[in-house]
Amino acid sequence: MCGIVGYVGSRDGVPIVLEGLQRLEYRGYDSGGIAVAGASALRVHKAKGRIADLKSSLPKRIKGSPAIGHTRWATHGAPTDVNAHPHVDFSERFAVVHNGIIENAPQIKARLEADGITPVSETDTELVAHLIGQAAADHEDPVEALRSALSHVEGAYGLAVVDAQHPDRIMVARLGSPIVLGLGDREMYVASDVGAIVRHTKQVVHLEDGEIALLEADGFTTSTLDARPVQKISERVDFDAEDFDMGEHQHFLRKEIGEQPEAVERTISGRLDERFSTIKLGGLNLHPNELRSFKRVYILGCGSAYYSGEVGAQLIEELARIPATAEAASEFRYRNPVIDPDGLYIAVSQSGETADTLAAVEELTRKGARVLGVVNQVGSAIARATDGGIYIHAGPEVSVASSKSFTSTCVAFAMLAVHLGRIRDLSPADGDRLITALRELPAKIAAVLEQEEKIIEAAGWLSQFENAMFIGRVRGWPIAREAAQKIKEVAYMHAEAYQSAELKHGPLALIDAQMPVVAVVPDDELHEKQRSTLHEIRARSGPILAISHHELPTELAERTIVVPRTEPELEPILLNIPLQLLAYHAAKALDRDIDKPRNLAKSVTVE
Ligand code: F6R
Numbered sequence: 001m002c003g004i005v006g007y008v009g010s011r012d013g014v015p016i017v018l019e020g021l022q023r024l025e026y027r028g029y030d031s032g033g034i035a036v037a038g039a040s041a042l043r044v045h046k047a048k049g050r051i052a053d054l055k056s057s058l059p060k061r062i063k064g065s066p067a068i069g070h071t072r073w074a075t076h077g078a079p080t081d082v083n084a085h086p087h088v089d090f091s092e093r094f095a096v097v098h099n100g101i102i103e104n105a106p107q108i109k110a111r112l113e114a115d116g117i118t119p120v121s122e123t124d125t126e127l128v129a130h131l132i133g134q135a136a137a138d139h140e141d142p143v144e145a146l147r148s149a150l151s152h153v154e155g156a157y158g159l160a161v162v163d164a165q166h167p168d169r170i171m172v173a174r175l176g177s178p179i180v181l182g183l184g185d186r187e188m189y190v191a192s193d194v195g196a197i198v199r200h201t202k203q204v205v206h207l208e209d210g211e212i213a214l215l216e217a218d219g220f221t222t223s224t225l226d227a228r229p230v231q232k233i234s235e236r237v238d239f240d241a242e243d244f245d246m247g248e249h250q251h252f253l254r255k256e257i258g259e260q261p262e263a264v265e266r267t268i269s270g271r272l273d274e275r276f277s278t279i280k281l282g283g284l285n286l287h288p289n290e291l292r293s294f295k296r297v298y299i300l301g302c303g304s305a306y307y308s309g310e311v312g313a314q315l316i317e318e319l320a321r322i323p324a325t326a327e328a329a330s331e332f333r334y335r336n337p338v339i340d341p342d343g344l345y346i347a348v349s350q351s352g353e354t355a356d357t358l359a360a361v362e363e364l365t366r367k368g369a370r371v372l373g374v375v376n377q378v379g380s381a382i383a384r385a386t387d388g389g390i391y392i393h394a395g396p397e398v399s400v401a402s403s404k405s406f407t408s409t410c411v412a413f414a415m416l417a418v419h420l421g422r423i424r425d426l427s428p429a430d431g432d433r434l435i436t437a438l439r440e441l442p443a444k445i446a447a448v449l450e451q452e453e454k455i456i457e458a459a460g461w462l463s464q465f466e467n468a469m470f471i472g473r474v475r476g477w478p479i480a481r482e483a484a485q486k487i488k489e490v491a492y493m494h495a496e497a498y499q500s501a502e503l504k505h506g507p508l509a510l511i512d513a514q515m516p517v518v519a520v521v522p523d524d525e526l527h528e529k530q531r532s533t534l535h536e537i538r539a540r541s542g543p544i545l546a547i548s549h550h551e552l553p554t555e556l557a558e559r560t561i562v563v564p565r566t567e568p569e570l571e572p573i574l575l576n577i578p579l580q581l582l583a584y585h586a587a588k589a590l591d592r593d594i595d596k597p598r599n600l601a602k603s604v605t606v607e
Pocket of ligand 1: 348350351353403486489604
């Protein structure tokens with residue numbers, strides 16, 4: 001969604017900020033802008049459209065720092081030059097960039113208008129700039145002015161502010177929208193995503209909700225919204241600037257699908273314990289006695305993270321024999337859930353910043369539940385808010401549509417299931433069997449990726465239809481759901497997922513020659529039953545693409561993509577890989593904006 005980048009130091013800030021904004025372009029935006037605080041005056045430039053448009057509208061060289069910049073994805077007000085950030089207060093002293101949504105914007109606006117301040121834009125952000133400007137009349141210290149202004153604000157924000165009267169500092173604040181500080185050599189950076197600044201520094205500090213920071217070239221200080229000083233410890237991020245480049249690929253999604261063998265290698269690395277036929281998961285922070293005492297597992301996540309949680313719930317039930325369910329985190333807290341005192345709760349999130357998932361974690365923690373995280377982004381809000389968990393180490397995921405994080409999360413759940421199983425009834429032989437299979441997964445994923453030509457042909461065929469049905473049963477069901485979501489997301493193709501046996505209870509009425517069915521039909525105990533469903537579809541002229549372990553006869557499925565076998569419990573992980581490529585190539589055939597699907601954002605930090 002929106003992006004923030006800022007720099008303070010001895011170099012010119014604008015090129016650094018613009019380059020950082022370009023690294024955040026993949027998140028989608030409709031306008032951009034920058035502000036530089038010079039001695040007693042602000043220079044602000046904004047433009048609707050791409051960063052390239054902003055760049056070409058700038059004067060040749062804008063010297064100095066501090067500089068802040070923003071890419072905006074319109075929420076309050078249309079994507080126009082005026083509505084683009086930064087926004088400047090009535091006294092033209094403060095310039096503000098903001099991610100998030102101010103919920104009490106109408107009330108703030110009414111109050112400002114009563115004080116004779118008429119906003120020039122339609123944005124909620126401009127109102128914050130005016131509040132800071134007003135507060136500065138009563139507070140000599142600009143940080144106090146910011147604190148006072150924010151006490152009137154309800155909603156979510158990640159903010160960066162420059163002050164013309166203090167052209168050596170940037171003030172930042174976070175409540176519900178990520179802000180990361182980057183520590184350089186006598187220079188400081190700020191960004192909403194570490195990918196924007198990793199080229200300059202790998203030493204970062206994550207702001208927590210309710211914290212304010214003051215950045216100067218020599219360092220930073222942090223405090224809370226209620227003025228308590230906070231000591232922060234910096235950490236080193238373990239990825240490189242190249243991780244945020246597309247390399248030889250046309251799209252990040254394709255690059256990241258292709259990276260899955262290495263991503264899974266990292267997920268399992270150092271965790272397979274052959275000696276005790278189990279999995280070592282150091283970050284759980286739970287003694288085996290505690291782990292044995294849980295009677296149920298509840299998994300929460302949104303979108304693809306939720307579907308990976310469904311894969312996880314099945315793995316935990318099968319391997320550890322603990323009842324387990326997955327639920328959309330966005331629904332969870334609004335149904336005032338009964339918290340199970342014997343339950344283990346697990347929040348799943350690639351970004352670790354999804355507002356709905358974080359809110360569910362906070363609700364659970366408030367009610368005393370034990371919550372673990374399965375997270376990609378190290379140090380993210382959900383990682384910090386949970387009692388422990390598993391980092392999936394998939395590496396940075398830039399494409400809005402998730403791929404490698406889904407796969408690595410499923411692998412992490414498989415490891416957790418083996419771990420929980422081995423402290424219960426899972427035999428050492430089964431532990432060994434699954435460890436061997438986990439070790440072999442990267443090579444098998446690579447083997448699936450080699451079938452790309454065949455998948456391209458299938459995607460070309462599928463992309464000619466307006467609608468599609470994705471079906472699967474039990475282990476294949478979350479995969480059908482994930483595949484339907486992926487094709488909706490990147491190919492903008494209407495798709496429904498159904499449990500195969502449910503077709504005859506309603507949706508079979510939709511089947512005809514114009515309704516292709518993508519069927520996940522592994523060689524499992526339900527294979528024969530699924531073949532009956534395929535016959536029912538064929539009898540109604542429904543065209544079928546099967547994902548299976550062997551080539552199906554053409555009278556059952558015109559096309560089959562064959563995936564290698566693994567242990568039955570891990571089968572969903574491999575069955576999903578061709579479906580990712582299918583969505584990608586269908587989107588490519590339809591010439592979609594694959595890495596920035598319309599209306600979507602990479603991390604959904606607002607409700
Ligand atoms: C789909 C997709 C989304 C995310 C969801 C949760 O491809 O990426 O459905 O899975 O928005 O995001 P995280 O995992 O960051 O919590």
